[in-house]
Amino acid sequence: MSKTRQISITLPEHLIDTIKAAVDRGEARSVSAYIATRLAPGVIMDSLFAEWDAERGAPSAEVGAWAERELDRAFAEQSAHNRGVA
Numbered sequence: 001m002s003k004t005r006q007i008s009i010t011l012p013e014h015l016i017d018t019i020k021a022a023v024d025r026g027e028a029r030s031v032s033a034y035i036a037t038r039l040a041p042g043v044i045m046d047s048l049f050a051e052w053d054a055e056r057g058a059p060s061a062e063v064g065a066w067a068e069r070e071l072d073r074a075f076a077e078q079s080a081h082n083r084g085v086a
Contacts, residue, residue, distance in 0.1 A: 004032075 011019075019034050028034035053059075059067070 009035075 016031075019028075019031050022028055022034055023031055028037065058064075
C-alpha cells in the first residue's frame with residue numbers, strides 16, 4: 001500500500017459534482033481515488049517532457065505558442081461536440 005497524506009484543495013463546483021457522481025456510479029472508491037487516478041498520467045507526462053527537454057532542449061517559444069493554440073482549438077472542439085454544437 002502506498003503512503004498517503006491528506007491535503008485540502010479547492011475545485012469548481014461542477015468538477016466536484018462530476019467527481020462525486022463518478023464515485024456514486026462506482027467508477028472510483030472515493031473522491032481522492034478518482035483525483036489520484038486522473039492526476040497520475042499527467043505527472044508521468046510532465047516527467048517525460050522534462051526528460052525530453054533536458055536531453056534535447058525545450059521547444060522554442062514559437063513552437064510552444066503553436067502547441068497552446070492547437071490544444072485550445074482541440075479542447076474547444078471537444079467542448080462543442082460534448083454540448084452537441086456542430
